[in-house]
Amino acid sequence: MIHLQGVSVVYPDGTRALSGIDLQVDRGEFAFLVGASGSGKSTLLHLVYRELTPTEGRIIISGQDVAGLPRERVPYLRRNVGVIFQDFRLLPDKNCWENVAFALDVVGASRKEKYRKVPLALELVGLSEKEQSFPNELSGGEQQRVSIARALVNNPAILVADEPTGNLDPDISWEIIQLLTKIAERGTTILCATHDRVIVDGMRKRVVSLVGGTIVRDARGGGGYDEP
Amino acid sequence: MNLSMVEFLLQQTWQAIRRNGLMSLATSSNMAVALLILSGFFLMTLNLQHMADVEARKANITVDLEEDADAAGIEAELWGDMRVGEIRSRSKEEALEDYAAIMGGGDPESFVEALGENPLPDAIIVSPKDPQDMAAVADVARNIEGIAEVRYREQVTGKLLTLAHGIKIAGVVAAVLMGVATLLIVSTTIRLTIYARRREIRIMQLVGATNSFIRLPFILEGAFHGVMGGAVSTILVLASYSWVHAYVAQHLSFMELVYSSTFAVLFGLGAMVCGILFGVVGSVIGLHSYLREV
Numbered sequence: 001m002i003h004l005q006g007v008s009v010v011y012p013d014g015t016r017a018l019s020g021i022d023l024q025v026d027r028g029e030f031a032f033l034v035g036a037s038g039s040g041k042s043t044l045l046h047l048v049y050r051e052l053t054p055t056e057g058r059i060i061i062s063g064q065d066v067a068g069l070p071r072e073r074v075p076y077l078r079r080n081v082g083v084i085f086q087d088f089r090l091l092p093d094k095n096c097w098e099n100v101a102f103a104l105d106v107v108g109a110s111r112k113e114k115y116r117k118v119p120l121a122l123e124l125v126g127l128s129e130k131e132q133s134f135p136n137e138l139s140g141g142e143q144q145r146v147s148i149a150r151a152l153v154n155n156p157a158i159l160v161a162d163e164p165t166g167n168l169d170p171d172i173s174w175e176i177i178q179l180l181t182k183i184a185e186r187g188t189t190i191l192c193a194t195h196d197r198v199i200v201d202g203m204r205k206r207v208v209s210l211v212g213g214t215i216v217r218d219a220r221g222g223g224g225y226d227e228p
Numbered sequence: 229m230n231l232s233m234v235e236f237l238l239q240q241t242w243q244a245i246r247r248n249g250l251m252s253l254a255t256s257s258n259m260a261v262a263l264l265i266l267s268g269f270f271l272m273t274l275n276l277q278h279m280a281d282v283e284a285r286k287a288n289i290t291v292d293l294e295e296d297a298d299a300a301g302i303e304a305e306l307w308g309d310m311r312v313g314e315i316r317s318r319s320k321e322e323a324l325e326d327y328a329a330i331m332g333g334g335d336p337e338s339f340v341e342a343l344g345e346n347p348l349p350d351a352i353i354v355s356p357k358d359p360q361d362m363a364a365v366a367d368v369a370r371n372i373e374g375i376a377e378v379r380y381r382e383q384v385t386g387k388l389l390t391l392a393h394g395i396k397i398a399g400v401v402a403a404v405l406m407g408v409a410t411l412l413i414v415s416t417t418i419r420l421t422i423y424a425r426r427r428e429i430r431i432m433q434l435v436g437a438t439n440s441f442i443r444l445p446f447i448l449e450g451a452f453h454g455v456m457g458g459a460v461s462t463i464l465v466l467a468s469y470s471w472v473h474a475y476v477a478q479h480l481s482f483m484e485l486v487y488s489s490t491f492a493v494l495f496g497l498g499a500m501v502c503g504i505l506f507g508v509v510g511s512v513i514g515l516h517s518y519l520r521e522v
Contacts, residue, residue: 049434072439079436089431106437108233150435 001027001158001189002048007057009043009213017043018213021057025191025206027157030184032200033193034225035210041193044210045160048191049081050074062157079107082151082159082188086166088143090135090150096122097131100149107154121149125179141172148179152188159183161192165199173199181205200225233441240445244421245452252453255417259457259506260464262406263499267465269399273392278486280359280388288314288355289366289380297374299350306354309368313357323348349376360389407506414453414510415517418446422514443515450511451504458503462496 007021018040025031033041046052047059050066059067066077090099100118109117122128125145135143144164151159161180165173177192177199184190194200200207201224209217217223245252291306293299299317306312318326321336324346328336340346356365362380369378422429432442473487 075433075436075438077436078434083434089427089434091428091431102431103435105232105236106432106435106441108230108441110230111232114232154436 001025001029001062002191003058003060004044004047005058005060007047007054007059009040009047009052010055016213018047018054021213021215023208023215023218025189027189028184028187029206030181030190030203031192031206031208032203033191033208033210034195034200037195039210040213041210042162043213045083045162045191045193048158048160049083050077075107079154080156080158082148082154082156084144084147084151084159084161084164086163088135088140088147088167090143090146092135095132095134096127096138096146096149099135099146100153103150103153117153118149121153122146124152124183125149139172140168141175144168144172144176145179148176148183152183156188158189158191161190161194163194164192165194165196170198174202177203197225237441237444237448241448241452244425244445244449247424248417248421251417251420255413255453256456256460258413259410259453259503260460262410262506263457263461263503264464265406266399266403266502267461267495267499269395269402271465271469273396273399275485276388276392276395279483280392282484283388287359287362287381288353289362289369289378291352291354291369291375292349292377292379293351294374294376295349297350299352302372302374303352305372306352306369309365311356311358311361311365312354314355316353318351318353320346320348320350323351410506411510411513414450414507415514417453418450418511418514419517421446421449446515447508447511450507450509450514452507453510454503454505454507455500456503457507458496458500461503462499465499466492466495 002023002025004021004023007018008016009018010016021044023044033044035041043052047054048061050069054067057067058065061077062080064077069077091102094102097118100121101114104114104117119128119131122131125148127142127145127149130138130142133142135146138146144167148159148164159180164180165176168176173196180190180192181203204222204224206221207217207219207223207225208215291302293302303315303317306315324336324339327348328339354365354369356362366378366380369375429442470487473485476483476485
């Protein structure tokens with residue numbers, strides 16, 4: 001589903017962000033990406049949703065090499081790769097329902113499609129009751145749920161999460177990760193960058209550790225933050 | 229593109245215009261002023277040109293023949309010049325009648341009696357196809373044998389044409405300057421809108437909106453300012469122009485202005501199209517220099 005082969009990224013200022021990355025994440029798999037700040041976690045995620053192109057190597061997403069994808073094709077890739085962030089990135093002047101529907105609006109979904117898909121997405125994240133609430137009326141955990149609903153409403157094959165629990169307290173973080181696990185079980189591939197040792201140790205999922213832009217450990221069968 | 233997509237785009241555009249209320253007002257007003265100035269120059273040039281044309285159509289060359297000249301031969305020689313559009317001969321008797329009419333009527337015979345004979349020569353009246361060729365055709369006529377004198381009224385036509393030409397140049401210069409200023413203002417407004425909506429644009433990019441879909445509301449916003457500016461300037465210009473037209477018709481009846489309802493409609497449409505063009509081009513400039521950074 002996600003397949004990186006010999007990928008390196010060198011920034012224009014000469015900084016080497018990633019070198020010789022080989023990584024494969026299968027359909028429905030849930031993998032944590034761990035490492036200190038500056039280890040290359042975010043750079044790797046950027047490659048998956050084509051925010052960045054690699055200096056070297058191939059990146060195959062759902063069977064398609066996206067490294068050489070022409071600019072005008074990038075939006076179509078993004079419809080297949082949902083992204084969530086630490087800061088939720090919701091639109092403050094739109095309520096929950098509208099925030100989720102926004103992802104459908106911009107890809108030209110019909111009204112009928114919106115009224116079918118938005119309630120399903122909100123139900124999946126457990127926010128059906130709050131669809132009329134605005135982001136400032138929601139807790140951090142609820143806001144992250146809205147952003148997950150928005151990322152999933154187009155039914156992407158892949159969900160990329162960049163520190164999704166970074167702004168949340170431990171209990172809420174745990175709920176969000178449980179929600180992501182549930183989503184993976186439905187067949188969505190999830191790549192989740194995190195600093196959260198407790199969560200990683202508690203989940204015993206696959207852990208890919210990055211140090212200085214290279215993979216130093218890939219606990220495929222499940223592991224903790226530091227140890228297999 | 230389906231209906232809900234169009235609805236979404238229009239909604240986005242309207243939101244942006246409302247959110248930047250003052251800036252939007254300034255942009256539309258500036259567009260109106262620019263179009264107002266352009267329209268002013270356009271109407272001046274158009275009318276001077278029109279007056280020059282009317283005047284030129286009346287203008288012709290009078291070629292006075294010598295007493296025993298070969299009129300048919302001279303006419304044939306004049307027809308040999310490609311620039312000649314029309315030739316008409318005028319006998320000395322007709323010339324006398326014309327003269328008598330100009331002198332306030334009266335019997336032409338009484339002039340002959342008073343003078344002893346008709347002093348006016350036979351003549352050929354020549355009209356060039358293009359009034360600009362008046363002098364050249366007159367020169368040709370002067371060199372033909374059997375011609376006593378060549379006369380024409382070059383002053384009025386020439387002056388009007390020179391004036392129209394000057395105003396046209398001034399108009400083009402003003403149009404270019406105002407055009408550049410308008411484009412700058414529109415593109416700045418669009419940049420502000422983009423800046424105000426950068427979060428939204430970022431999210432649109434992340435969830436897979438195409439670039440053209442992201443750009444369209446901004447281009448529509450530019451077009452909106454064009455339509456508003458075009459409408460306001462058309463109303464102002466046509467109101468004042470119809471007043472000028474009425475005034476001229478009453479007090480300066482020798483002048484004839486271009487004026488009809490078809491003209492008013494075409495003029496309004498033209499102003500609108502110019503406005504939309506300015507707005508769209510301004511937006512594209514604003515988008516081009518800014519959107520890729522968002």
